[in-house]
Amino acid sequence: MIGGTTTVDEENPMTVASDLAEVLGDRLSRTPEDLQSFAGDSSRAQPEGMPVAVVHAESTADVSATLAWAYANGVRVSVRGAGTGLSGGAVAYPGGLVLSLARMNRIRRIDEVNRLADVEAGVVTSDLDTAAKEHGLFFPPDPASARTSTIGGNIATNAGGLRCVAHGVTADSVAALEVVLADGRVLHTGARTRKNVAGLDLTSLFTGSEGTLGVITAATVRLKPVPAGEPRTFRVGFDRMADAGRAVTAIAALPTPPEVLELIDAYSVEIIESYQPSGLTVPGAAILVGQTVGPGAQAQAEDIVEVCRRHGATDSDIAESDELIEARRLANPALTARGLRVSCDVGVPLSELTAVFEGIEEIARAHGRRVSTVAHAGDGNLHPSVQAGDTREEHEAAEAVIHDITRLALSLGGTVTGEHGIGSLKLHELSWQLDDTSRQVQAAIKSALDPRGILTPGRGI
């Protein structure tokens, strides 16, 4: 364990945490209901034991007091917003503290002229987007979970989502951060200017660090103007995955990217439709669903459909309705409900989309398993999933499929995680992608900022 952290006496958690309770009052909860419901996240990772307490922080001072106490006492801390993470990064440590930022949910300011918003970490992502729209602006990051996930969690994992193909990842929209360090000190990073090179880029370092270096309590994020006109949603069907892959690579060569470009394979469409009928027609192999915006939305959608036709598309339509995009957002709950809980989050260069789709088909055949693939196709970011099963053997067989897919993505110059992060579930995969020097540099930075290793230890890096 990094820095020789010890955990508090699990037998007497009440005694040990009582001095923190004095500071926090009823923001520190030890009810069995809270301990239970804040122990896990939205991944398949299970806590190895119960935490001693849940801190419902309402201010930066609460977070600072909590970490100063945890640091002094060598207590491990897991950090969470809405608990929508899919990599087990927010799962509680046995005898640890759970630090929840969900109550820090104020939008402090929307600065229309500079297109910035000052928000607390617990603001729900789509709430910020809604508030920005009142100023003719929007918040570009749009994870599929935007209606429940929080900005702090989005930043801590450098979340992706549906609009990355046009606007980049969450990191591209972060201007400045307020971070509480492991020992309780408060750090401010970044600036309100467009450009700022004073000192190291700590904003980017903390973004995506998955709670290992500090706890993000507030952020200044960048907004963009809402495009004029009505968006168009396009749907294109393919009989072969490889054709869909070639079509996406060709769409990427167009001068302007669409706002959204998602792929849902036939198996996933079937599962979404049986979970909640959404008007998705089950295709031969896969559909591309996407959106174009701005004054040229219709013409751009037509161009994209035309490119798809040249690459073997079997049918298509263009509509003004958002319905199909909303149907795409149902993929994760629908797959989870059907038991497809073993999944990954690989990324490949866009040139390798056809290769990865063909490879997944081969892997599915070799394992005799059905693989569902939903992808942020325009970014080359795929979420293949398989049925978890009930027994340990079944689970291991499922993991073996996903491991093969992950290795395939890496062999194509890819990444083990495009947007969900490493958390606890993918830690064993990190060394598949990063060499010893990279791991050592990350450990050195972790150790420099959290020498006692209390913040999300053993995860993320």
Add this chain to the structure above:
Amino acid sequence: MIGGTTTVDEENPMTVASDLAEVLGDRLSRTPEDLQSFAGDSSRAQPEGMPVAVVHAESTADVSATLAWAYANGVRVSVRGAGTGLSGGAVAYPGGLVLSLARMNRIRRIDEVNRLADVEAGVVTSDLDTAAKEHGLFFPPDPASARTSTIGGNIATNAGGLRCVAHGVTADSVAALEVVLADGRVLHTGARTRKNVAGLDLTSLFTGSEGTLGVITAATVRLKPVPAGEPRTFRVGFDRMADAGRAVTAIAALPTPPEVLELIDAYSVEIIESYQPSGLTVPGAAILVGQTVGPGAQAQAEDIVEVCRRHGATDSDIAESDELIEARRLANPALTARGLRVSCDVGVPLSELTAVFEGIEEIARAHGRRVSTVAHAGDGNLHPSVQAGDTREEHEAAEAVIHDITRLALSLGGTVTGEHGIGSLKLHELSWQLDDTSRQVQAAIKSALDPRGILTPGRGI
């Protein structure tokens, strides 16, 4: 000195560096000409003494050998590409080594499908742009010095430039890095994918770290498609700086930014025109010069001119020629030639442009000095300059003007450096912007990665 670094015996540099010379052969130079010409950079910072040797690295292995030797011997290393830095970051240390990457200038690959280029650090920025254009792509970062500065230096300082208003800073175009660490180990960061959240974002950490954490030897950078059609260059004159400021803020509220949006005040136009006549008409107070691109370039330029007219513009024109943009690039050499060598690189939020312009006028009056202001106006990034003078008193008087402007920018929520970096010249200003916690975190990271403090010590952070 960080990590207790010692320098080699300045009396006997030949002896001390001879084991490194054995490895590097004639890539290690100790000629007086080389020591002299590689001791300084393009800033007004002067070396405090001569280096012991200049390493003309031709490969990552050369860099690795150099740093391993320097690390083992506690020798300070300054790192340089073309030496175009304006903050003294590349100035030699007395008794130190100069590590030049200028010979590592191969463009290894342009990957058209994924819009990536693999380049060595010493590639001249505009050479990459030219090579990319053969594939219908371009390299967005475009510092005014693009024809001489190198990619490695651009990344190490997170350089800005003329196209940031549309494409962001250099960091926004960096996908992956090859870095040699202080002790000679080679680190690879990032990925060729659009999205990648495996581990800490080391790519962003090293970008802009000004050689303090490692030496960037190669990079994978992002390219964009060349817009269709001919660009348009617009020029708009103003009789009052405040009007120009308001016009820029209004242009920033348009849905699409121009490709370039620069401000040159009357004093600077006068200096540029006398340095090299470029067809810039000297305005009452300032001109905005900018460019629009793509199929709507003419209409967008007209919209911008119209916005300027509503904010008090006195005259304007729109042309297809690049000449005025080229004239803007002459500002730095022209000002330097005229002796306006005391300058800064402040940034302010766009909402504060008028305030900063009015404030600079007040400061100029209060000091009884003329201030030249050239600005990447669309980013709120200003380069005010004043005459350095010959005596120490004159120099201090010049510094006092620039200090007041820097303090003003900070009071408006700004930064002490938008794109030139801290180097050695602005180190005293860093604490004006960053608090102790921020400085401590940066020092902790520096110490974790370079415990002996051999890499660009005492600068940048």
